[in-house]
Amino acid sequence: MLDEDVIRRTLATALKRGGDFAEVFIEEKTSSSASLDDGRVEEVSSSRRRGAGIRVVVGETTGFAHTADLSEEGLRSAAEAAAGAAQGSAGVRDVGAFSRKTVEPTHEVRDYPESIDKEIKVEALRRADAAARAEGGAIAQVSASYADSRRRILVANSDGLIAGDEQIRTRFSVNAVATGDTGLQTGTESPGRTVGWELLEEFPPEQTAQIAARRALSKLEARPAPSGKWPVVLKKGAGGVLFHEACGHGLEADLVARDASIFKGRVGEQVASSLVTVVDDGRLAREWGAYGIDDEGAAAQRNVLIEDGVLTDYMWDLLRARKEGRKSTGNGRRETYMNLPMVRMTNTFLERGETDPEDIISATPYGIYCVALGGGQVNTATGDFVFGVTEAYLIENGVLTAPLRNAQLIGNGAEALRAIDLVGNDFDTWAGTCGKDGQGVPVSSGQPTLRVSELTVGGTGA
Amino acid sequence: MTSKRDLLVIAREIAGSARGSEQIEARVGRGRDTEVEVLRGSVESLTVAESEGVTIRVVIDGRQGVASAGSLDPEIVAATLEDARDNARFAEPDEFSGLATPGELGNAVAPDLNLWRDDLALIPTEQKVEMALELERAVLGANSLVRGVESSSYGDGANESALVTSTGIEAVHRRTSASLGASALAGPESETQTGYGFSVGRTLSDLDLEYAANQAANRAVRLLGATQPKTQHIPVILDPLVARTVLALIVSALGAESVQKGRSMFAGRTGEEIGSPIVDLIEDPTNPEAFGATPFDSEGAPTRRVDLVTAGVLNGYLHNVTTARRGKTVTTGSALGSGVGARAAYLRPGPLSVEELFASVPHALYVQSVSGIHSGTSTVSGDFSVGAEGLMVRDGVFAEPVREATIASTLPRILLDIAQIGSDLTWLPGGGAGMTLLISDMMLSGS
Incomplete structure (x- = not known):
């Protein structure tokens, strides 16, 4: 993307006032999207972004500047601004010889976004619209959209590292509105993968549309969820986001260092049921949070965070790891070149167990079966969480009965991990955007079907 | 550059x-x-x-x-x-x-x-x-x-x-x-x-x-020592930040785009009473106090004050040029991105100070923060069920703090149940203003 000599001179400028570390991060990203609403392809759009973020670390302080001007002059002026912000005064540090790091891609991308005609893409939206409306006259409105992106990055630092990566992502979403005696209800489904247009072979638009439409329709029939403390069965894939929010964030080394994690100082302790193993794996092929290298040049890797219930490690970015004299775990990410990297999750999941998922439901005399969760929120310092449930059913005498609406799951991450008493032998993931300090990055979360012996369900029913 | x-x-x-x-x-x-x-x-x-x-x-x-x-x-x-x-x-x-x-x-x-x-x-x-x-x-x-x-x-x-x-x-x-x-x-x-x-x-x-x-x-x-409250129906006092969040949800259903596309709980309700009689809901990006103040909307139309609800009655919706053409009216200068939205919505403040508002009800839940807004609420169906943290209020003063609870109602119900609007109008980052609000009844779920 840029000449190595230009990068070396930029790093030298960044360190001219002294400093422990300097880094140039270059990003080039193109995205395209289109949306259909009210039966019509309303808008087709695209965007491009290109620029560099330069940081200089002096002791505890990071100076950061960014620029959209990738000429040598533009980079030099950003490097000077970062050096000035870092306020270094120590001796000049040399920039080492570059050694290029290469990482095996986790999977091949077949249909690059720009290789597919836009007409084919908008046609997929029309197919989704028709399929959702075909689910019945109660479907009153449908919107559908796709979004794809190609992101290329190059990272070089004063330790001599230079590494690049290319990340292709595609997502397809459908939202349906159903109307009935109980008013309007909505259903959404939006699969996403780190792949090109071949996403639609794994998730055909019609199938995504049907899931969204049926979700909206089932809510018309649904009754308010019962409030109280009940056993909760989370269907494979549906509950991963809960553990991402309520446990994953507390395992990020920067939050631990800020004294804002319930898992601080607890490595080696039993923090979860012995049935629970939690992994963050940036190399899980095709998953929404997958990549070759992170935004600091460290290779993505598989990190076991909790093994058989015992806390084994946190997730680390470069700066936190340097302070502890250890290596990054490949979890340093940033939304754009305009942001500083921090510790972020990738694909975070609970490993599968041994129980047949059918047996988990039949072993539950009364409880809630959650098929899809919405977003949620967690206080990482306490582990308290709240999650909306977007599709759920009542379990009575070991069988699924009435659809439920308006359910919320309320609890504490650490307590929920300890209360997992049945873990299925199936597995699925869910794609989402994780927000932290104003930066959003693509992540996936996953889990087998599992049961939490008791969770507070907030509902509007008796 | x-x-x-x-x-x-x-x-x-x-x-x-x-x-x-x-x-x-x-x-x-x-x-x-x-x-x-x-x-x-x-x-x-x-x-x-x-x-x-x-x-x-x-x-x-x-x-x-x-x-x-x-x-x-x-x-x-x-x-x-x-x-x-x-x-x-x-x-x-x-x-x-x-x-x-x-x-x-x-x-x-x-x-x-x-x-x-x-x-x-x-x-x-x-x-x-x-x-x-x-x-x-x-x-x-x-x-x-x-x-x-x-x-x-x-x-x-x-x-x-x-x-x-x-x-x-x-x-x-x-x-x-x-x-x-x-x-x-x-x-x-x-x-x-x-x-x-x-x-x-x-x-x-x-x-x-x-x-x-x-x-x-x-x-x-003030949240130290928080415990899970008992499930009950209870009057709820919303902190200005929470009130702003709830108000923003309600106002987003008053955008003409969602109304015209059949995605609004307030479609076809103009001229009807959608709020309690003390509710005047105003969108005014021309107020320089508002963090979302702007002289022009995103289509270049001059912004203006829009009285959305007066004495509880819905006057109309927010429009951009496209929705105005479809609805045979004029834009309200509310184009936001490629759609329609509010930048500086607020309720006309009421007569009571926060202390007086607290004292106006014997027993209530004060909600300091809510969570799960995106998953637990819908401006299409009007569902409202979110996680809540806060304190009980008894005899006009804070009592024990609560956590691991949810509050539930529906957005149209909340608008009708507004019993008091505090005088403490506060402009907040992200656009819009909040104030302390007393909602006469919500379902509090805990243990």
Whole structure:
């Protein structure tokens, strides 16, 4: 993307006032999207972004500047601004010889976004619209959209590292509105993968549309969820986001260092049921949070965070790891070149167990079966969480009965991990955007079907 | 950023390249931001940044294409225009789409809001750093139960933009902003509570450091010892931040786009009573006190005050030019992005101070923060069921704190159940204002 000599001179400028570390991060990203609403392809759009973020670390302080001007002059002026912000005064540090790091891609991308005609893409939206409306006259409105992106990055630092990566992502979403005696209800489904247009072979638009439409329709029939403390069965894939929010964030080394994690100082302790193993794996092929290298040049890797219930490690970015004299775990990410990297999750999941998922439901005399969760929120310092449930059913005498609406799951991450008493032998993931300090990055979360012996369900029913 | 060409000149050039029946809207912008984060008495990061960008909308025969780029480099701008033209070929025509013409913007004149402060550019970085450090010290000193500060930061920005359309609209705007924010950690490690405090303004001297520090500390400390409450129906007092969040949900269902597309719980309700008789709901981006104040909306239409609900009765909806054409009315200057939305909505404040409002009810739940808004609420169905943290209020004063609870109602019900509106109108970052609100009844779920 840029000449190595230009990068070396930029790093030298960044360190001219002294400093422990300097880094140039270059990003080039193109995205395209289109949306259909009210039966019509309303808008087709695209965007491009290109620029560099330069940081200089002096002791505890990071100076950061960014620029959209990738000429040598533009980079030099950003490097000077970062050096000035870092306020270094120590001796000049040399920039080492570059050694290029290469990482095996986790999977091949077949249909690059720009290789597919836009007409084919908008046609997929029309197919989704028709399929959702075909689910019945109660479907009153449908919107559908796709979004794809190609992101290329190059990272070089004063330790001599230079590494690049290319990340292709595609997502397809459908939202349906159903109307009935109980008013309007909505259903959404939006699969996403780190792949090109071949996403639609794994998730055909019609199938995504049907899931969204049926979700909206089932809510018309649904009754308010019962409030109280009940056993909760989370269907494979549906509950991963809960553990991402309520446990994953507390395992990020920067939050631990800020004294804002319930898992601080607890490595080696039993923090979860012995049935629970939690992994963050940036190399899980095709998953929404997958990549070759992170935004600091460290290779993505598989990190076991909790093994058989015992806390084994946190997730680390470069700066936190340097302070502890250890290596990054490949979890340093940033939304754009305009942001500083921090510790972020990738694909975070609970490993599968041994129980047949059918047996988990039949072993539950009364409880809630959650098929899809919405977003949620967690206080990482306490582990308290709240999650909306977007599709759920009542379990009575070991069988699924009435659809439920308006359910919320309320609890504490650490307590929920300890209360997992049945873990299925199936597995699925869910794609989402994780927000932290104003930066959003693509992540996936996953889990087998599992049961939490008791969770507070907030509902509007008796 | 090698050259600093005038934004209006760049935007005119882009819009001026429209051919034949093509319409072009060019929006260009430039900004300068500073952000300081401190941790335990030292600067953790200091960011100084300049950014620029362009968004081009092309409409050809009712088909709309959009393209944007994070650069004003002439070659990139030219490529972006071609992208927008190409995108337009694949959209489907709509008789109501197309750029606004000056005649459609109504008689409103863009207000002079004076949202720019020259002094911001002259403030030395050291002073900004010192402010973030001072905030961290102030949070620690505000209460002996505060054991740490999770984050303390200062940020400011100066942004300029120009919008020009080939149909003859021109809108130039600039603004500055400054903010302080801190998150306090209170209590022993076995039971940590966090609280956020902030202050916002147009420049550094507008910021109230003491207020932000005390807010962060108090909000964390008063939750110490929180337990799960019993499930019950109860009157609920919403903190101004929470009230603003709930209000924003209600107002988003008053955008004409969602109404026309059958996605609003308030469709077909004009002239009807949708709120309690004390409710006057107003959207007014011409109020310079509002953080979301702006003289122009995103189509270049002058903004104006819109009385959405008066004495509980719905007067109408928020419109951009496209929804106005479809609804045979005029725009309310509420174009936001490519849709419709509010920037500065508020309820007309009532007569009671916060203390008087507390004393007006024997027993209530005070909600300090809500969670799960995106999953637990729907402006389509009106569902409202969210996680809540706060304190019980008895005999007009705070009693025990509560956690791991949810509150539920429906958005239309909440609007009808507004029993008191506090006099403490507070403009908040992100647009809109909040005030303490008493809702006569909600379902509180706990144990």
